[in-house]
Amino acid sequence: MKAARFYDRGDIRIEDIPEPTPDTGEVLIKVAWCGICGTDLHEYLDGPIFCPTHDTPHPISGETAPVTMGHEFSGVIEALGGGIDDLEVGDHVVVEPYIIDNSIDTGETSKTYHLSPHMNFIGLAGRGGGLSEKVAVKRRWVHKISPTIPLDQAALIEPLSVGYHAVERAGDIRPGDVALVGGAGPIGLLTAAVLKAKGATVVISELSTLRRQKAQETGVADYTFSPQETDIVEEISKLTDGRGADIAFECTSVNAVLDTLFDAIKPTGVIVVVSIWGKPAQLDMQKLVLKEVDLRGTIAYVNSHPQTIKLVESGKIDLAPFITGKIMVDELIDKGFDTLIHRNETAVKILATTDPALLHRP
Structure with missing residues (x-):
């Protein structure tokens, strides 16, 4: 089967590899669509980061480079390994793409399995990936979705x-x-889409005109401002009668943005840092102390897929507007990575498939 394989920084190859077969407790998924993530771009430009090297296997998967890429994917169950009786061939599914040691409690009440030692992801550290025709995944990480959710939109559930x-x-x-x-x-x-679904009034600060337009077009923001043209803190003060924002989310890994959030947040407010920072940040501790701000980190998800899926199935979140391109896996570098690296203001989510029939389906 066809698959996109990570060999090293700047070296991703489209190759033919053997099709997987599901072991006991595994589900064989025929992949429909796979999104290109910023993490994939970082691996291509600066890696290996999450991906293993040729010489050092990942501690849990045991795999070395090359590995199949892609962790944001949807598909249809093609076969079931032994011991699975709650899914059927033909079910539409998405994957919570974790690679986690078997000794870790990953039950439905766990809130910490995503923080376990050597945690990694299918499509980065081995065990197949969504940028291929098929992938075999442990039952625990497979989530059934309603067939009313188009499979291209389902790829954005991750x-x-x-x-x-x-x-x-x-x-x-x-x-x-x-x-x-x-x-x-x-x-x-x-993140703004989830906030709107929960009834919040959402204000987005963004330099890019095109990205602000996308926020408005998708309806995820009530207000959008450019920090070059507008005093964000002043606007938040106007909108809140001087109180300040109740909550704030840092999604850029830019220090100036974090500073603005501290100035705009209300006393006792919460700031959540969502972005991955490649270098240490500077923080005015007095702003944290004197306003009693809660500064919190977040990474990936933990037992989040079921509720996320419900939001989409209920119609509270429409994922269609966030899909800005569809390509064949063969075009991954030229039409996918190149666009997201050099023309990222024009793209939100680019999806790839190995099935030409899906690409040309209206």
Whole structure:
């Protein structure tokens, strides 16, 4: 079967590899669509980061490079390994793409399995990936979805779960709470979508005109401002009668954005850092101390997929507007990575498939 394989920094190859077969407790999925994530771009430009090297196997998967890429994917069950009686061939599914040691409690009440040692992801550290025709996945990580959700939109449930968990980390959201989102990249937009679904008033600060337009077009923001043209803190003060934002989300890994959030947040407010920072940040501790601000981190998701799926199935979140391109896996570098690296203001989520019939389906 065809698959996109990570060999090293700047070296991803489209190759033919053997099809997987499901072991006991595994589900064989025929992949429909797979999104290109910012993490994939970082691996291509700066990796290996999550991906293993040729010489050092991942501690849990045991695999070395090359590995199949792709962790944001949807598909249809093609076969079931032994011991699975709650799914059927033909079911539409998405994957919570974790690689986690078998000794870790990953039950439905766990809130920490995503923080376990050597945690990694299908499509980055081995065990197949969504940028291929088929993948075999442990039953625990397979989530059935309604066939009413188009499979292209379903591929965005994984990144939407990132936004869901980020909002969950902020605490209880009450209708009318003012949420300030710094950055309108894919995760910023999807975090805003969750906030709107929960009844918050969403304000987005974003330099890019095109990204602000996308935030408005998708309806995930009540207000959008450019920090170059507008005093964000002053606007938040006007919108809240001088109180300040109730919650804020840092989605850029830019220090100036974090500083703005501290100035705009109300005393006792919550700031959630969603972005991955490649370098240390500077923080004015007096702002944290004197306003009694809660600064919280968030990473990926933990038992977030079921509730995220319900939001989409209920119609509270429409994922269609966030899909800005569809390509064949063969075009991954030229039409996928190149667009997202060099023309990222024009793209939110680009999806890839190995099935030409899906690409040309209206």
